[in-house]
Amino acid sequence: MNICDKFSRAALYMRFSTELQTENSIDTQRRCCVEYAKREGIEIVCEYADRAISGKTDKRPEFQRMVDDIINRRIDVGIVLVYKLDRFARNEKLHHRYEEVLQKHNVLLFSATEPVNSDKFGQRITKAVMAVMNEEEVRKISENVSRGKKETAYKGLWCGGTPPLGYDVDEKTHTLVLNTTEAKAVKLAFELRASGFSYSYIIGELNKAGYKTKLGNRFGKNSLTDIFRNIKYKGIYEYNRAASKSPNGTFNRHASKDESEIIKIPGGCPRIVSDEVWDKVNGLTGSANRPKGDYLLSGLVKCKCGATMQVNRRKNRDRNRIYSSFFCPEHKSTGNCDGKEINMDTLTDFVVYQLAEKIFTPAIIDSFKTAFPALNKERLTQAKRKVKVLERKISTNDTTVEKYMKAIENSTSENSMQLFVNKINWLTEENERLNREITEKKAALPADPPSTDEIMALKQDFITFMLDENNLPICKKCLQSLIEGIFIYDDEIKIVFNI
Numbered sequence: 001m002n003i004c005d006k007f008s009r010a011a012l013y014m015r016f017s018t019e020l021q022t023e024n025s026i027d028t029q030r031r032c033c034v035e036y037a038k039r040e041g042i043e044i045v046c047e048y049a050d051r052a053i054s055g056k057t058d059k060r061p062e063f064q065r066m067v068d069d070i071i072n073r074r075i076d077v078g079i080v081l082v083y084k085l086d087r088f089a090r091n092e093k094l095h096h097r098y099e100e101v102l103q104k105h106n107v108l109l110f111s112a113t114e115p116v117n118s119d120k121f122g123q124r125i126t127k128a129v130m131a132v133m134n135e136e137e138v139r140k141i142s143e144n145v146s147r148g149k150k151e152t153a154y155k156g157l158w159c160g161g162t163p164p165l166g167y168d169v170d171e172k173t174h175t176l177v178l179n180t181t182e183a184k185a186v187k188l189a190f191e192l193r194a195s196g197f198s199y200s201y202i203i204g205e206l207n208k209a210g211y212k213t214k215l216g217n218r219f220g221k222n223s224l225t226d227i228f229r230n231i232k233y234k235g236i237y238e239y240n241r242a243a244s245k246s247p248n249g250t251f252n253r254h255a256s257k258d259e260s261e262i263i264k265i266p267g268g269c270p271r272i273v274s275d276e277v278w279d280k281v282n283g284l285t286g287s288a289n290r291p292k293g294d295y296l297l298s299g300l301v302k303c304k305c306g307a308t309m310q311v312n313r314r315k316n317r318d319r320n321r322i323y324s325s326f327f328c329p330e331h332k333s334t335g336n337c338d339g340k341e342i343n344m345d346t347l348t349d350f351v352v353y354q355l356a357e358k359i360f361t362p363a364i365i366d367s368f369k370t371a372f373p374a375l376n377k378e379r380l381t382q383a384k385r386k387v388k389v390l391e392r393k394i395s396t397n398d399t400t401v402e403k404y405m406k407a408i409e410n411s412t413s414e415n416s417m418q419l420f421v422n423k424i425n426w427l428t429e430e431n432e433r434l435n436r437e438i439t440e441k442k443a444a445l446p447a448d449p450p451s452t453d454e455i456m457a458l459k460q461d462f463i464t465f466m467l468d469e470n471n472l473p474i475c476k477k478c479l480q481s482l483i484e485g486i487f488i489y490d491d492e493i494k495i496v497f498n499i
């Protein structure tokens with residue numbers, strides 16, 4: 001076998017000692033090494049695992065068997081792969097003695113989690129730097145903790161923090177269980193969305209029904225976005241989606257990790273909505289999901305001859321755009337009418353603008369301006385009070401985090417460090433959630449009484465809302481009740497309103 005082939009074959013060596021680690025650790029080590037090997041194009045040809053034995057001794061049966069196999073050429077590998085170098089040996093003397101044995105037989109020592117492989121000089125520098133840089137040490141511990149969390153997630157166990165709406169955490173089994181009241185809210189939101197209702201309509205319905213977010217607040221737009229994207233609702237347990245903090249400590253909650261790093265376990269938590277509904281909600285993009293033959297003006301458009309005009313859809317010359325129009329069936333089938341076809345988009349825009357003109361009249365604007373201040377004051381006071389409470393919570397958490405950081409600096413035991421890191425992670429997550437809540441609250445803060453201009457801007461909102469295809473069901477209902485008919489004449493479009 002040539003040397004290149006040899007260096008793509010590895011023996012896996014794993015070790016755990018009871019005093020520091022849990023039974024899970026062999027699994028963690030193996031998974032991590034397998035991932036590493038896959039990434040580096042290394043084939044693992046055999047494994048050795050010492051259980052409950054310290055790395056300070058070389059009296060380890062599996063370790064000795066491996067060294068023996070290498071010396072006597074019973075295995076043909078170019079690499080010994082370990083999860084961390086301290087799995088191989090815990091003291092320097094042993095480490096060097098056995099690394100020399102490996103080198104004599106052209107075998108390199110690789111670590112799946114540390115940057116330096118079989119390079120003593122580099123290793124020492126790395127070690128020294130790591131020892132000096134406390135922060136770096138903290139990061140490493142952090143990585144270990146999230147690795148532990150990953151393990152937990154593989155088993156479908158909840159990793160800490162507040163569970164999503166619709167679930168509680170079972171204190172004994174640490175798994176997600178249904179919260180039936182909240183699950184109803186989730187179900188309602190999904191079903192409304194799947195039927196094409198807008199976010200603001202759904203938020204209104206949820207709040208009207210008295211449902212609350214996990215933090216006990218009223219629903220806002222952000223809470224809905226998070227709900228609709230969560231695949232736990234179709235029974236798939238997911239962990240590790242949110243990207244880590246960037247080096248400067250900022251956090252982008254929308255950033256998501258590479259798909260390969262996300263752990264997904266189908267059936268790992270109770271299902272709340274069907275695959276069909278979930279997929280429909282997450283595929284709702286514009287006209288793609290609009291039911292065929294359903295249009296804002298359906299049934300309302302009449303030709304000058306009295307016939308109800310029908311919709312024709314065809315691909316445009318550039319093939320990507322669909323051209324839709326209303327046409328007179330009499331014209332097409334019998335030739336009895338010479339009524340012209342009319343572009344559907346243009347007509348829809350025209351009708352909606354005319355309707356807005358009809359609704360946003362000076363009289364209506366005036367009555368709104370009078371009612372607004374009283375309405376506003378109450379909401380403003382409440383919202384401000386809530387933001388203050390949240391800000392206080394965040395500041396308390398920050399102080400605690402600082403305390404734990406100090407504790408880590410002074411800590412000598414790996415166990416207590418992990419404990420503090422766990423707590424810091426938890427508090428950081430909590431603060432991220434609180435910050436989100438504040439942003440939501442502030443965005444919802446009512447402003448000063450609106451000026452006539454602002455109300456006129458509302459008119460534009462109204463038009464946008466009516467023309468948004470996602471709102472089709474409710475807008476259509478509204479339009480059908482406000483408009484009697486739209487009559488298309490040769491030189492005029494006449495809209496008969498019900499208002």
Ligand SMILES: [Zn+2]
Binds near residue numbers: 303306330
């Ligand atoms: Zn006609």
